[in-house]
Amino acid sequence: MKNWRAYVAIARPDHWFKNVFMALGVALAFFYDPTLANVENLTTVLYKLTLALIATCAVASSNYVLNEILDAPSDLAHPVKKNRPIPSGRVNLKVAYAEWILIGAFGLAIAWTINVWFFASAAFLWLMGTAYNVPPARTKELPYLDVISESINNPIRLLLGWFALNATQTPPISLILAYWGLGAFLMACKRWAELRRIGDREVAAAYRKSFQWYTLDSLMISMFFYSVFSALFLGIFFVRYHLELLLSTPLVALFFAEYLRVTFLEDSPVQHPERLYKERRLMVCVAACCVAFFALMFVEVPIFYEWLNSEKADVSVLWRIDF
Secondary structure, eight states: OTTHHHHHHHTOGGGGGGGGGHHHHHHHHHHHOGGGGSHHHHHHHHHHHHHHHHHHHHHHHHHHHHHHHHHHHHHTTSTTGGGSTTTTTOSOHHHHHHHHHHHHHHHHHHHHHHOHHHHHHHHHHHHHHHHHHSTTTOGGGSTTHHHHHHHTHHHHHHHHHHHTTOSSSOOOHHHHHHHHHHHHHHHHHHHHHHHHHHOOHHHHHHHOGGGGTOOHHHHHHHHHHHHHHHHHHHHHHHHHHOGGGGGGHHHHHHHHHHHHHHHTSTTOGGGSGGGGGGOHHHHHHHHHHHHHHHHHHTEEOHHHHHHTTOOOOSOOOSEEOOO
């Protein structure tokens, strides 16, 4: 236990930023129920969101610990990951397993205090982490299923953000599928960059078995598929629920293009998503997309529906703009 920093490291607190994907679920909950923004509800909302974030970070860290434990033998074949705390011998495995259970139990206990649907979503996140890492399922070793099963964490985080504030409805399935497709695109980009970085498929397969079937071309084709899948379902959500969001499509397309540019960099940072904040152009695209999406979600432009011959969904908004 002298190496206590190693036990903190395997919980990957630097990966907690991924829980920002909860933000869309939170914004959607406000979109469906604008009264959440009232001053008298603000304290309760902030309290629930704080608990939700703590619970999600704990469950995610539990999954990360399990990932570090079970990936240690194959990490020895990776040029960088061989220096992680477990393969480098700085962690007692019995203590690590206890850490996995205790952090997960802590997160689920907090999730239970919020509401049953939030708890179910948190438990789903934990179970998907188990299926991704534990044999005989261990979906991370199966081609394409590794990307699809890992990226489901994106829509789960959307559900966690939504159910933290709204336990009486479910978010639109079209947005859930779009979020899933986005996550798959990001994961496929990571696989492409990893395979190019390692260079040798046999060496890559020793690190992760799914690389036995991958090539740079097949991964590129899958990246195209996931991006189109995500864009189509995002468009369905825009048209069905809030047409004004179509104004954000150029920024969304720019984000996909910019992420590809970063993917193609030598020793691309997409291999380590926690370092992507250093890519300023990408961060500007992300910020612009978020600002445009959240702002447009709460704005109504009636003439827009006339131009596109569409009907408005029966959902309240905060501001109405007439010309």
